[in-house]
Amino acid sequence: MASFDSINYSLRPSKSVQRGIVFHGLKALSDAMALQNSLYIGFGSIWFTDFVMAHKALEIDEMISIEANDVGFRRAEFNKVYRSISVVEGRSEDKLPELLNQGEYQARPWIVWLDYDGALDEEKVEEMRWLLLNAPPNSIVLFTFSATQNAYGKPAQRPGRVADILGPVVPDELSREDCNQENLPQTLASLTMDFLSSVVADNARPGGFIRSFKIPYFDSVGMVTVGGVLPALGTAPAARAVIADHKWQGIVDEMIQAPPMTLKEVATLQAELPCLEDLTRARVQELGFDLLEHQIRSFQRYYKYLPNFAEIVS
Amino acid sequence: MIPGDKSKASANPTKAFFVRMITRDITLEDCIFDLIDNSIDGAWELAGGRPMSLADDTDLSAYKISIEIKPDRFSIHDNCGGISLDDAANYAFTFGRKDDAETENFSIGVYGIGMKRAVFKIGSKIGIKSTFTDNGGLMSFRVPVDVNAWLAAGDGNWDFDIEGADNLAAPGVQIDVTDLNEAAAQSFESPRFIQDLRRAIARDYALHLHRGLTIEVEGKSINGWAIELRQGGEFSPMRASFEENIEGEKVYVEVLAGMEAIPPEDSDPDGDWDEDQNRSGWYVVCNGRIVLAADKTTLTGWGTESWPIWHPQYTGFMGLIIFSSRRADLLPLTTTKRSVDATSQLYRRYRPNMREPSKAWIAYTNARRQRERDEVVGQEQEAKSVPIYEVAAQPAVVLPQVATKKRVPEANVLYSVPKPRLLKLATAMGNIRMPYKEVGLQSFEYAYADLVGED
Ligand SMILES: Nc1ncnc2c1ncn2[C@@H]1O[C@H](COP(=O)(O)OP(=O)(O)OP(=O)(O)O)[C@@H](O)[C@H]1O
Ligand SMILES: C[S@@+](CC[C@H](N)C(=O)[O-])C[C@H]1O[C@@H](n2cnc3c(N)ncnc32)[C@H](O)[C@@H]1O
Ligand SMILES: [Mg+2]
Numbered sequence: 001m002a003s004f005d006s007i008n009y010s011l012r013p014s015k016s017v018q019r020g021i022v023f024h025g026l027k028a029l030s031d032a033m034a035l036q037n038s039l040y041i042g043f044g045s046i047w048f049t050d051f052v053m054a055h056k057a058l059e060i061d062e063m064i065s066i067e068a069n070d071v072g073f074r075r076a077e078f079n080k081v082y083r084s085i086s087v088v089e090g091r092s093e094d095k096l097p098e099l100l101n102q103g104e105y106q107a108r109p110w111i112v113w114l115d116y117d118g119a120l121d122e123e124k125v126e127e128m129r130w131l132l133l134n135a136p137p138n139s140i141v142l143f144t145f146s147a148t149q150n151a152y153g154k155p156a157q158r159p160g161r162v163a164d165i166l167g168p169v170v171p172d173e174l175s176r177e178d179c180n181q182e183n184l185p186q187t188l189a190s191l192t193m194d195f196l197s198s199v200v201a202d203n204a205r206p207g208g209f210i211r212s213f214k215i216p217y218f219d220s221v222g223m224v225t226v227g228g229v230l231p232a233l234g235t236a237p238a239a240r241a242v243i244a245d246h247k248w249q250g251i252v253d254e255m256i257q258a259p260p261m262t263l264k265e266v267a268t269l270q271a272e273l274p275c276l277e278d279l280t281r282a283r284v285q286e287l288g289f290d291l292l293e294h295q296i297r298s299f300q301r302y303y304k305y306l307p308n309f310a311e312i313v314s
Numbered sequence: 315m316i317p318g319d320k321s322k323a324s325a326n327p328t329k330a331f332f333v334r335m336i337t338r339d340i341t342l343e344d345c346i347f348d349l350i351d352n353s354i355d356g357a358w359e360l361a362g363g364r365p366m367s368l369a370d371d372t373d374l375s376a377y378k379i380s381i382e383i384k385p386d387r388f389s390i391h392d393n394c395g396g397i398s399l400d401d402a403a404n405y406a407f408t409f410g411r412k413d414d415a416e417t418e419n420f421s422i423g424v425y426g427i428g429m430k431r432a433v434f435k436i437g438s439k440i441g442i443k444s445t446f447t448d449n450g451g452l453m454s455f456r457v458p459v460d461v462n463a464w465l466a467a468g469d470g471n472w473d474f475d476i477e478g479a480d481n482l483a484a485p486g487v488q489i490d491v492t493d494l495n496e497a498a499a500q501s502f503e504s505p506r507f508i509q510d511l512r513r514a515i516a517r518d519y520a521l522h523l524h525r526g527l528t529i530e531v532e533g534k535s536i537n538g539w540a541i542e543l544r545q546g547g548e549f550s551p552m553r554a555s556f557e558e559n560i561e562g563e564k565v566y567v568e569v570l571a572g573m574e575a576i577p578p579e580d581s582d583p584d585g586d587w588d589e590d591q592n593r594s595g596w597y598v599v600c601n602g603r604i605v606l607a608a609d610k611t612t613l614t615g616w617g618t619e620s621w622p623i624w625h626p627q628y629t630g631f632m633g634l635i636i637f638s639s640r641r642a643d644l645l646p647l648t649t650t651k652r653s654v655d656a657t658s659q660l661y662r663r664y665r666p667n668m669r670e671p672s673k674a675w676i677a678y679t680n681a682r683r684q685r686e687r688d689e690v691v692g693q694e695q696e697a698k699s700v701p702i703y704e705v706a707a708q709p710a711v712v713l714p715q716v717a718t719k720k721r722v723p724e725a726n727v728l729y730s731v732p733k734p735r736l737l738k739l740a741t742a743m744g745n746i747r748m749p750y751k752e753v754g755l756q757s758f759e760y761a762y763a764d765l766v767g768e769d
Contacts, residue, residue, distance in 0.1 A: 122733065153745070153746030154744070154746070157745055157746050157747050160747050161746050161747055164747065167506070168506050168509055168510055169505045171509055171512075172509075172512075194506070195505075197503060197504060198504040198505050198507070201500045201501065201503040201507070202501075202504050202506060208500070208503065209503075
């Protein structure tokens with residue numbers, strides 16, 4: 001079953017937070033690097049949530065959505081939210097090289113977000129490698145994949161499986177514990193990031209790779225978004241400065257687990273924010289309901305990025 | 315007539331030769347190893363400086379080498395005794411060892427170039443600091459090198475300044491390099507480079523790490539390879555020792571060889587067992603340092619003198635030849651410590667000792683293909699891994715006597731399927747990493763039981 005048949009992506013709270021962080025960061029990078037002329041490439045599915053944000057937040061007009069599923073492709077054509085979106089039918093590993101061969105696209109920066117269905121595997125890793133080595137200067141690349149533990153084999157096989165997929169960046173001492181349900185998203189996020197840096201450094205791509213996004217998040221399954229900037233030589237300092245700033249939120253150390261909440265709960269908690277101290281569980285209970293500690297932390301940190309809750313409760 | 319002013323052909327070296335040219339012939343990793351080698355030479359000398367034979371039990375657990383690798387900075391720090399002021403003034407910084415230089419006993423260093431070449435390869439602002447014991451007290455100095463200024467000063471004056479410095483925590487050396495060269499900076503940004511460096515340290519310094527030496531990269535200390543050969547049942551590795559006398563100096567040689575891993579069932583180069591193949595082959599050790607690892611080339615004999623070139627079928631074989639001598643210059647080391655000098659007389663003289671166990675193994679793997687798989691594997695599994703230090707002396711490798719039996723003719727089935735589908739089937743069979751061949755066999759058995767039933 002194609003994923004668009006099961007979920008409206010805009011309604012998963014952690015995914016929304018993740019998307020919010022990404023576009024907030026992309027906006028800062030785009031201003032610093034002057035990327036208004038860039039091309040947005042992604043998997044818009046039938047909802048185009050990320051495309052709407054690319055258009056609104058980044059002021060990008062020209063956008064390309066790749067869709068492999070034939071029904072999905074027809075529905076995407078039908079649902080595309082802006083005239084300037086082109087929906088391309090096919091698999092990204094075929095379509096991205098075709099796009100690169102078109103002169104007009106080759107000369108402009110790309111913001112590419114491959115928001116995959118499914119777990120990391122050899123094919124996705126190959127595609128990452130290709131993109132890192134071929135994206136035009138000043139491009140930004142992002143990848144999202146599932147970190148659900150069973151897709152990486154049984155517990156005893158998982159460290160080996162991860163090493164099969166990502167190669168020599170994976171330390172020989174990677175443990176079963178690093179790959180359990182709780183830790184796997186963070187482990188995959190770090191190791192995939194290491195993989196991305198290594199490909200660029202080992203192949204001496206001018207300008208290098210700036211690690212920018214590392215976001216493990218959890219709705220009903222663990223997910224990971226990683227990505228970074230492939231700056232032109234001259235732009236690298238400006239881009240590095242954005243990421244080095246203490247306000248940069250793209251590198252997330254604790255898995256985002258935004259709780260699904262009712263409108264009433266959201267309104268009650270939001271009325272307490274922003275506040276400098278940590279919102280405590282005792283306070284939430286005082287307010288008349290309850291949440292787990294990590295849910296409260298996620299809410300306080302990321303409430304600005306939560307989706308429109310009216311949609312969730314409907 | 316040659317005019318007077320043309321009667322000499324100028325042959326003075328240039329600084330650029332050392333900074334820009336000879337640094338091309340060595341990898342960054344091997345440069346870092348040159349610095350590790352120097353620390354180890356210091357430690358080995360302090361710990362007694364004996365021949366580095368397998369049986370030697372010198373304890374190195376007091377010594378520690380720490381390496382830090384950042385995108386803009388490299389440093390290595392040891393507590394291995396330091397460089398004395400006399401040594402610094404007279405020869406540690408000269409390019410090429412002077413003939414009258416006192417050599418450390420059983421050292422890895424021999425040519426007098428490693429440290430200089432290493433830091434030049436890494437970057438252009440260098441600080442070398444040493445703390446050493448002098449008449450019972452501690453004394454320190456530092457040698458700052460600004461490579462560009464040194465080059466710009468011309469080829470007249472080659473000396474570096476020695477300055478006073480604070481003491482390090484313990485006698486030892488600390489080398490810091492900043493203003494990294496571009497290639498070094500790029501490698502240091504690659505987590506792959508750092509992981510591979512760790513792996514190479516674990517392998518090439520296995521004999522030192524086994525004796526308790528600590529080597530840390532980015533704060534994480536490295537566990538050495540456990541080098542093991544299989545022994546038991548009808549298998550027994552060889553272990554033989556020899557002594558040579560060259561220029562009045564003793565050279566000790568040990569040869570070990572045998573089965574390191576059970577050979578693969580499958581010799582398809584696209585198979586999924588390259589990992590084991592990586593350990594197979596010959597290892598050459600000089601004064602404790604593995605300078606050639608898992609070699610499968612003509613350097614260790616494969617493909618020379620009627621000895622076949624390496625084939626994946628030979629996977630599982632491991633041989634080590636271990637040289638040690640008080641005078642490292644007698645050993646077949648290259649200046650990069652990454653290979654052997656194949657023209658070395660000593661090395662050539664021992665090639666036949668390497669050839670015998672290799673040939674025995676080749677014959678065994680040829681014969682085992684003619685036999686029943688279960689029987690062969692059963693025999694091989696009786697042999698258990700034993701650390702090389704515990705292998706008993708034995709002049710030649712012992713392998714099962716293979717009497718070729720008649721067996722049922724076999725059919726080889728070969729087919730390709732999309733990898734994602736294979737992984738799905740392997741997962742359903744209970745192991746996402748199941749070897750492809752195993753998936754094939756199980757599928758066959760499954761279909762056979764279903765469609766044919768009992769034999
Ligand atoms: N960490 C260290 N501890 C003690 N002495 C050191 C250290 N590093 C360098 N030295 C001294 O500096 C000398 C020069 O080192 P260098 O690596 O250039 O040459 P080498 O080790 O003699 O020979 P090779 O070129 O084969 O490495 C060494 O012989 C040693 O005396
Ligand atoms: C996870 S959804 C994208 C969600 C969207 N980015 C959002 O934030 O709302 C992935 C979509 O991309 C399609 N897809 C996945 N992998 C693809 C590939 N390699 N090539 C082309 N399309 C792909 C799927 O059919 C699906 O419609
Ligand atoms: Mg040396």
